[in-house]
Amino acid sequence: MNTPQPKTDLKNLTQEQLVGFVESLGQPAFRGRQLLAWIYKPGITDFAQMTDLAKEFRAILAETATMSRFDDAQVECSRDGAVKFAFRLEDGQLIESVLIPEEDRTTLCVSSQVGCAMGCDFCLTGTMGFIRNLTTAEIINQVCAVRDWALAHDRAPLTNLVFMGMGEPLANLAHLLDAIAILTEQRGLDFSNRRITVSTCGLVPQMQQLGDLTDVNLAVSLHAANDAVRGRLMPINKRYPLAQLIEACRTYRQKRRKRIMFEYTLLEGINDSDADAGQLADLLRGVPCKINLLAVNPAGNPAYKSPGQDRILRFQRILRDRGYTVFIRQSRGEDIAAACGQLAGKGWEETVAGKDGEVDGRADGCSEVSPLSP
Ligand code: SF4
Numbered sequence: 001m002n003t004p005q006p007k008t009d010l011k012n013l014t015q016e017q018l019v020g021f022v023e024s025l026g027q028p029a030f031r032g033r034q035l036l037a038w039i040y041k042p043g044i045t046d047f048a049q050m051t052d053l054a055k056e057f058r059a060i061l062a063e064t065a066t067m068s069r070f071d072d073a074q075v076e077c078s079r080d081g082a083v084k085f086a087f088r089l090e091d092g093q094l095i096e097s098v099l100i101p102e103e104d105r106t107t108l109c110v111s112s113q114v115g116c117a118m119g120c121d122f123c124l125t126g127t128m129g130f131i132r133n134l135t136t137a138e139i140i141n142q143v144c145a146v147r148d149w150a151l152a153h154d155r156a157p158l159t160n161l162v163f164m165g166m167g168e169p170l171a172n173l174a175h176l177l178d179a180i181a182i183l184t185e186q187r188g189l190d191f192s193n194r195r196i197t198v199s200t201c202g203l204v205p206q207m208q209q210l211g212d213l214t215d216v217n218l219a220v221s222l223h224a225a226n227d228a229v230r231g232r233l234m235p236i237n238k239r240y241p242l243a244q245l246i247e248a249c250r251t252y253r254q255k256r257r258k259r260i261m262f263e264y265t266l267l268e269g270i271n272d273s274d275a276d277a278g279q280l281a282d283l284l285r286g287v288p289c290k291i292n293l294l295a296v297n298p299a300g301n302p303a304y305k306s307p308g309q310d311r312i313l314r315f316q317r318i319l320r321d322r323g324y325t326v327f328i329r330q331s332r333g334e335d336i337a338a339a340c341g342q343l344a345g346k347g348w349e350e351t352v353a354g355k356d357g358e359v360d361g362r363a364d365g366c367s368e369v370s371p372l373s374p
Contacts, residue, residue, distance in 0.1 A: 005064070007063075008064060009066050009067070010035070011136070011144075011182075012137045015187065018033075019033065022035060025061075025064065031053070034053065035050070035061075036185065036188055037187040038050040039188075040144070040188050040189055042147065042151055044067075047065075068090075068141060069141055073085040073145060078332065080333065082333030083099040083101075084096055084097075085097045085098070085099070087141070087142065089138060093114045093131060095138070096165060097145075100332050101156060106156045108161050109162050111142065112165065112166070112171075112176060113132065113134055113166060114128075114132050114133075114167070115129050115132075116128065116167045117129070118168050118201050118235065120223075120236075121234070121304075123300045123301075125167065143158070143189060147189075162197045162199065163196075168201055169198050170203040170210065176198070176210075177213055180216060194217070197216065197219050199263065200218070200221065202220060202221070202240050204248045210252075211252040218249075218258075218261070219262070225276055225283045230242060246284070259290050260289045260290075264291060264293050264294070265296050266293055266296060266311070266312055267304045267305070268311075272307045272315060278322075281319055281322040290324075290326075291324055297331055297334065299334075
C-alpha cells in the first residue's frame with residue numbers, strides 16, 4: 001500500500017523554488033510566479049480563490065500542497081502602544097512577535113527560533129535554551145498574521161521588520177535567507193531591503209554569508225567593548241572575539257555601503273563607566289555605524305541593574321563627543337513582557353490554559369485570544 005506523500009507547504013518556498021515545484025507538476029514556470037502573487041494576497045486561504053489558474057491545476061494544488069497560516073494569536077497591547085503576539089505552532093511550541101508603532105514607521109520584531117542556544121547572560125530567551133529553528137513558513141507567517149491583524153483592526157500597515165525576536169537569526173541562516181527572499185520579492189510581501197534589519201550576537205561566518213547573499217541592514221549586539229566583559233556576558237565572544245567581529249563588520253559595511261547598527265545594553269557597574277564609553281569609541285574607530293544604547297531589562301537576569309538616566313546620558317555624550325551617532329532606545333512593551341530580552345513564549349500558557357482557547361474578540365484586537373482577521 002502506498003503511503004500518501006505529505007503536502008508541500010508553499011509558504012516555505014521562494015519564487016525560484018515555487019517555479020521548480022510547479023514545473024514538477026508539469027506546469028510552465030510563469031504559473032509559479034502567478035502562484036506566489038496569490039499566496040501573499042491578504043485574505044487568500046484557499047486555492048479555489050485563485051481564479052486565473054486553471055481549474056485542473058487548482059485541483060492538483062489542493063491535493064499536493066498547502067498554504068499554512070496562523071489563524072489566531074494571543075494579542076496583548078501595552079500602554080505604550082506596543083502589541084505582542086503569541087503564536088502556537090503545530091508542534092505546540094510558542095513564539096512571539098512584537099509590533100512597535102512609531103510616528104514615522106511601524107516595525108515588527110520577528111522571531112527566528114524557539115528558544116536560543118547563545119545563552120547571553122542578561123536575556124530571558126537565552127534561559128529557555130535552544131528548542132528548534134523556525135521553518136521559513138513560520139517566519140513568514142508571523143509577518144502575514146500581523147499584517148492581516150493590522151488591516152482588520154484599522155492599524156497602520158507594517159513598514160519595517162527587525163529580526164530581534166526570539167532566537168539568533170544567523171543560527172537559522174538557510175530559512176532566514178529564504179524568508180528574506182519572499183519578504184523582498186515584489187510578488188511576495190514586497191518589503192524593501194532597506195526596511196529589513198537582521199540582528200546578530202556575532203556569528204562571524206554567517207554575517208559574511210548574509211552580506212554576500214542579501215542587501216539587508218545588519219545590527220550587531222555588542223554590549224561590551226573588551227573581550228573580558230563581553231566573554232562573561234555573551235558566550236559567543238569566546239568563539240568570535242571582538243577583533244574578529246569588528247573586522248567582519250568592516251567587510252560587511254564595505255560591500256553594502258550601509259552603516260552597521262551596534263546595540264549596547266547598559267548594565268550598572270559592568271559596562272557603563274566613562275572608561276567603557278572611551279573603549280567603545282576606540283573599538284569602533286573607522287567603522288561607519290550608529291550606536292543604540294539601551295538600559296538593561298532586569299527581567300532577563302535580576303543580577304543586572306539598569307544605570308540611572310544621568311549615567312546613560314553621560315555615556316551617550318562621551319560617544320557623541322568622539323563623533324558617533326548615538327541613540328538612547330526606549331524599551332517598549334515592558335508591561336506585557338514584550339521588551340528586549342523579555343520574550344520567552346510564556347504568555348499563552350499562563351493566561352489561556354484554563355480558558356480552553358476561548359475567543360474574546362475585542363474591537364481593538366487586544367484580546368486574550370484573538371482571531372487575526374474577521
Ligand atoms: S540576546 Fe539574542 S542571541 Fe543572546 S540569548 Fe537572547 S535571543 Fe539569543
